[in-house]
Amino acid sequence: MREEILTSATEMFLTYGFKSVTMDDIAEKMSISKKTIYTHFSNKTKLVQETTFGMFECISSGIECICDLSYNPIEELFQIKKFILENLKDEKSSPLFQLQKYYPKIHAELRNKQFAVMQECVTDNLNRGVKDAYFRSDIDISFISRVYFQGMMGIKDIDTFPTELFSMNYLLEKYLEYHVRGIATEKGILTLEKVQNQYN
Template sequence: MKEKILTKAVDMFLNLGFKSVTMDDIAHEIGISKKTIYTEYSNKTALVEDCVMHKFCTMSDGIDDIVALGKNPIEELYEIKKYVLSHLKDEKTSPQYQLMKYYPKIYGNLKKLHFDKMQGCVLSNVERGVTQEIYRSNLNVEFVARIYFSGVNSIKDQSVFPLERFPVAYLMDTYLEYHLRGIVTPKGREILNGIINSNQQ
């Protein structure tokens, strides 16, 4: 039962927002009593935290699987972007903003986990790209990893990038290209242009 509650709650929170969805709503959607949810979760905060950590672990494992394929670093970033997009809803409710506003402690923990995961992933990606001579050899690898993380978070700010003008898929595509064009060598640029051209066909 716990897994059923978790699956439905994750879907509803991402679609409708953490604030908007009540325990009654989740119980109604599953067709159980609210009391049944409270036998598994002491309160809504506990459920939100479990949902957030479950989603993070799922995404993290999926990214690890992509990295294990051993693609070249540019292709790897495009595969990760495609994977992340397929798992995140084209949100209208900005669940991340609601999480930050109404559950700041959970948001803080998630942000730290997200930072640690992305740092490791991007540091490794940049180092391999430099070794393969598709990224410039004079890069400050840690700076590149941190600025990439910072940018990925910044483009989620809907006060700067309103959804009606900047859809999520467009933002992620454009930001990834912006990031890569700043660090590739001529050899890397050929790979990047090839991926972009094949995606547009």
């Protein structure tokens, strides 16, 4: 039952947001009593924490699998984008924004976990891109990997990028293009345009 609660709660949080969904909503959706949920999770914060870190582990594992498939560095970025969108429902409810606002401690811990994983993944992507001449050899990999992380976090700020104006798919697409064009060789630009045609 515990796993079923986590699965239902995760789906509802992604669809409607962490603040919007109550324990009553989850109980009603699952046709169980709220007491049953509290048997497994002492309060909503605990449930939010477990669903958040569960989603993080799922996404991280999926990204790791993609990185093992030997895509070229540019296609790898777009494969990861596709995977994230499929698993986060295009983030129409801006769950990350609600997490930051209403559960700041969980958000801060999640951000630290995301940074650690992304640093390793992006650094490897950049190194392979330089080695295979998709990215320029003069780029500062440590700097760019951090800028990439900050940019990825920044495009999820709904005050700057309101969801009624920008879909997450659009933001990720444009950010990846911005990122790649800033560091790519001629070979990299040609590969980017080819990959964009495939994914559009």
